[in-house]
Amino acid sequence: MKVLIAGGGIAGLVLALKLRRLGIESEVFETTQHMRPLGVGINLLPHAVAVIESLGLREAVAARAIETSALHYYNAFGQPIWQEPRGLAAGYPVPQFSVHRGEFQMLLFEEVQRLCGESAVRLGHSFVSLEQSDDEVVATFARPDGSTVQARGDLLVGADGIHSAVRRFYYPDEAPPRFAQRMLWRGVTEAPPYLDGRTMFMAGHQDQKFVCYPISEPLRREGRSRINWIAELRVPGGTPPRSDWNKVVDKSVFAGRFADWRWDWIDVPAVIDGAPAIYEFPLVDRDTLPRWSFGRVTLMGDAAHPMYPVGSNGSAQAILDADYFAECMGLLQQGRFSSPAHALLEYEADRLPKTTGIVLRNRLNGPEQVMQIAHERAPGGFAHIDDVVPRAELEEIAARYKRVAGFDIERLRARAA
DSSP, X not given: OEEEEEOOSHHHHHHHHHHHHTTOEEEEEESOSSOOOOSOEEEEOHHHHHHHHHTTOHHHHHHHSEEOOEEEEEOTTSOEEEEEEOGGGXXXXXXXXXXXHHHHHHHHHHHHHHHHOGGGEEESOEEXXXXXXXXXXXXXXXXXXXXXXXXXXXXXXXXXXXXOHHHHHHOTTOOOOEEEEEEEEEEEEEEOOOTTSSEEEEEEETXXXXXXXXXXXXXXXXXXXXXXXXXXXXXXXXXXXXXXTTEEOOGGGTXXXXXXXXXXXXXXXXXXXXXXXXXXXXXXXXXXXXXXXXXXXXXXXXXXXXXXXXXXXXXXXXXXXXHHHHHHHHHHHTTOSSSHHHHHHHHHHHHHHHHHHHHHHHTTTGGGHHHHHHHHHOTXXXXXXXXXXXXXXXXXXXXXXHHHHTXXXXXXXXXXX
């Protein structure tokens, strides 16, 4: 069996590694011509880390990433709303990691090359079209010089991101990404550590929010911190054109709204000032799809279910997609499915409703509802959060999202047992 994978991001590379462990050949086609450690930070939740551990990469990630100890929520005055331990500190069998996305992707890329061969990832190849028969799928990819190449396989997985060309092949008239009327500005700043040097925090509410978490274990050991941060504000207008996404902007576009966010444990304006570059993104997702699979072709990761970056779930769900897809391939090898297309339908039947639930709940702010509730009930602040939101209500919001997203501690403990 051979699986063609359109997209060399986290989903596509994890899938290639999972298939390799089953003895299944894969070939990854990635649009970018040079793989470099680009981007900012991401969180790897425990259920995703369990998959990384199954690939033998937990220690390699731990050497680069911060083992997240806690998650804190605050209002716009720096007053604490909700705090909880994370990862091992919360009793999970595996950690939660905060890591530079580019460094993590490069680790996966190098591992694919090591195990599958340097030709296993073909850079500078963009998906154009496909044809399929009862026996195979033939995909056409364009190269930078204008030429095209064809690749043949038993299956094709579209793991080519929110602007997926494979998704567009089946949904050519789909509306553009759905804009939440909120803009994100992201940066990475080297600074003294805050709190214990391993805590992720969010402050504000849905119209004005700031997120911070450290992402470098080597720097932490030197007594410093590489802080990934996101500033978010509600803005007027429609979705910016795709060409304007990820553009470098000056802090003056947004920083004034956070000018007085200085508290005894962190100076938010100083964190913003320390970033060598600031990138602008619209907060977008896409409406959920009725189906992902078409015969021998299916979708994965952001190509299948782009979601708001709420609850740290985008990368985690892409990894879980790859893991369950590989599980279905293993069952196919055992004769448990009548055909490859049947295996893809099982993959879709499991993963589509789960990710749809997360997409929809992220539109409701997911676990970050605690900040919005506190803001609506006490916009001027509070003496103590218990006067505003009962602790049981906060606990239920946190627990409910963990159940929906698949990382409630009981489930992961059962899987590890």
